[in-house]
Amino acid sequence: MKKQKVEIQLEVFESVSELPKDIQELMNKAQQARENAYAPYSRFKVGTAIQLSSGETTIGSNQENAAYPSGLCAERVAIFHTGALFPNQEIKAMAITASSPSQVLSEPIGPCGACRQSMAEYEQKQNAPIAVYFMGETGKIVKVNKVMDLLPLGFDATYL
Ligand code: THU
Numbered sequence: 001m002k003k004q005k006v007e008i009q010l011e012v013f014e015s016v017s018e019l020p021k022d023i024q025e026l027m028n029k030a031q032q033a034r035e036n037a038y039a040p041y042s043r044f045k046v047g048t049a050i051q052l053s054s055g056e057t058t059i060g061s062n063q064e065n066a067a068y069p070s071g072l073c074a075e076r077v078a079i080f081h082t083g084a085l086f087p088n089q090e091i092k093a094m095a096i097t098a099s100s101p102s103q104v105l106s107e108p109i110g111p112c113g114a115c116r117q118s119m120a121e122y123e124q125k126q127n128a129p130i131a132v133y134f135m136g137e138t139g140k141i142v143k144v145n146k147v148m149d150l151l152p153l154g155f156d157a158t159y160l
Contacts, residue, residue: 006152011143012108013133019141023093023133026051027141030095033059037074040064043101046074046109050082053090058082075115079122090126094119096134105136110150117154119147124156 013019016027026049034047041064050058060078064071075096082091098109111119111134123130129146144150 008149013141026095030097033061037061038063046098048074048078049095050078051093073115075111076118091130093131099137106139108134108142109136116151120151123147
């Protein structure tokens with residue numbers, strides 16, 4: 001038996017103003033997108049903005065449903081929408097922000113497991129890393145250089 005460690009590299013920014021200019025703009029777009037969340041059940045709003053190699057931006061927000069599991073998270077709305085609209089463009093970065101009706105979220109909120117899996121699929125498809133920046137409503141932002149940093153030991157198409 002061998003013990004192994006899995007390490008991931010994070011960068012932590014103290015506030016949006018510390019981010020590179022283009023990522024500040026991307027996070028602002030994610031914050032705007034968050035306001036269009038359709039979240040009448042949880043009232044928890046998530047917004048995502050995606051930066052493409054062309055410089056274009058796409059967005060998504062969580063879309064809930066009375067049949068709860070039929071709803072979809074912001075990250076998957078954004079990345080599926082991007083795959084449908086711009087199938088041949090490289091995704092450079094994703095910015096994610098969340099807000100809660102019951103508390104001010106000042107700690108970074110990472111994407112859920114299912115979203116990590118979906119995001120990883122596009123990273124593999126384009127064979128180039130997607131930087132992910134995530135935050136709550138205010139405060140620190142975490143950056144990972146690639147989706148696979150959020151999904152160690154993940155499943156992918158090479159196993160099929
Ligand atoms: N949600 C997201 O949009 N992204 C995540 O990564 C986690 C959760 C949404 C789903 C649901 O509409 C609400 O937040 C509460 O779970």
